[in-house]
Amino acid sequence: MADLNHILKTHGLRTTAIRREVMQYFLNEGKAVSHQDVEGAMPKADRVTLYRTLAALEESGIIHQVIDDDTVKKYALCGTECSGDHHHDNHVHFKCERCNDTVCLEDIKIPHINLPQGYSVDSGNLLLMGTCKSCA
Amino acid sequence: MADLNHILKTHGLRTTAIRREVMQYFLNEGKAVSHQDVEGAMPKADRVTLYRTLAALEESGIIHQVIDDDTVKKYALCGTECSGDHHHDNHVHFKCERCNDTVCLEDIKIPHINLPQGYSVDSGNLLLMGTCKSCA
DNA sequence: ACATTTATGCAACATAGTTGCAGAAATGTT
DNA sequence: AACATTTCTGCAACTATGTTGCATAAATGT
Numbered sequence: 595m596a597d598l599n600h601i602l603k604t605h606g607l608r609t610t611a612i613r614r615e616v617m618q619y620f621l622n623e624g625k626a627v628s629h630q631d632v633e634g635a636m637p638k639a640d641r642v643t644l645y646r647t648l649a650a651l652e653e654s655g656i657i658h659q660v661i662d663d664d665t666v667k668k669y670a671l672c673g674t675e676c677s678g679d680h681h682h683d684n685h686v687h688f689k690c691e692r693c694n695d696t697v698c699l700e701d702i703k704i705p706h707i708n709l710p711q712g713y714s715v716d717s718g719n720l721l722l723m724g725t726c727k728s729c730a
Numbered sequence: 731m732a733d734l735n736h737i738l739k740t741h742g743l744r745t746t747a748i749r750r751e752v753m754q755y756f757l758n759e760g761k762a763v764s765h766q767d768v769e770g771a772m773p774k775a776d777r778v779t780l781y782r783t784l785a786a787l788e789e790s791g792i793i794h795q796v797i798d799d800d801t802v803k804k805y806a807l808c809g810t811e812c813s814g815d816h817h818h819d820n821h822v823h824f825k826c827e828r829c830n831d832t833v834c835l836e837d838i839k840i841p842h843i844n845l846p847q848g849y850s851v852d853s854g855n856l857l858l859m860g861t862c863k864s865c866a
Numbered sequence: 867a868c869a870t871t872t873a874t875g876c877a878a879c880a881t882a883g884t885t886g887c888a889g890a891a892a893t894g895t896t
Numbered sequence: 897a898a899c900a901t902t903t904c905t906g907c908a909a910c911t912a913t914g915t916t917g918c919a920t921a922a923a924t925g926t
Binding site for chain 1: 797827841844847849850855856859863
């Protein structure tokens with residue numbers, strides 16, 4: 595609890611019950627979750643508030659968007675290095691095609707890629723798909 | 731024209747005016763386009779037909795989905811090696827944050843990544859973001 | 867040129883996400 | 897602790913995106 599409040603404060607957000615609950619949900623899941631997932635887990639909470647909560651957590655650098663092959667937005671908790679102005683979520687994501695879970699592989703970084711003259715790269719997103727440990 | 735018909739036939743699709751127009755649009759754009767883009771370019775065509783046209787072209791391996799940080803689906807033409815059952819779009823995609831265009835870098839392949847024991851990888855998707863040649 | 871199969875266009879529906887605004891809760895100040 | 901200020905929450909309405917069912921039209925096979 596106190597932890598969660600501290601994270602919120604250090605990221606410039608007010609401490610509210612909903613934000614703590616959403617963050618706790620992220621901690622429990624340990625995988626990328628969508629707005630719909632959050633809504634399912636917190637049926638009493640207002641849809642719109644949850645959209646805005648996710649947006650606030652993302653803008654402040656507490657969660658980051660996980661790019662995935664389906665069209666709903668998904669998010670996961672950022673590592674401790676993230677802050678609002680500078681996300682460092684340059685790790686690889688893995689989506690299991692059996693259980694459909696997408697997870698962060700925090701230890702595996704996106705390799706540097708050489709591009710032709712004229713391109714400059716700021717950030718990247720690498721999604722690997724296949725079968726995860728639990729489904730193998 | 732004849733070319734487009736040939737491509738459609740070799741991928742097991744019937745040759746229709748709309749499919750040729752959509753394919754021609756892909757050829758002209760040379761970048762990843764969304765349903766909305768196609769609709770804008772072909773205002774007379776029916777929305778639903780365009781959704782189904784894109785789905786048919788994707789399933790048959792003529793176009794492939796380009797994963798991007800925004801949530802609308804985008805597609806681009808596949809290289810010649812693609813067929814319905816086996817897509818080979820394992821090249822890198824680049825999204826320019828100024829012009830917002832996403833392009834295929836056909837010559838740059840996704841590098842092999844070593845994952846921990848238990849993961850098996852079937853396919854991957856690498857999106858690099860930054861500034862493109864024209865916007866530099 | 868005819869029968870069969872598949873594609874198109876329309877209406878209605880379903881899902882995902884946004885905006886405006888009033889009341890509630892959190893924070894800063896005294 | 898009480899107040900003023902700022903920000904958050906919850907509701908209603910709305911926009912955008914994508915899907916399904918079905919009748920008609922067009923493409924293919926014989």
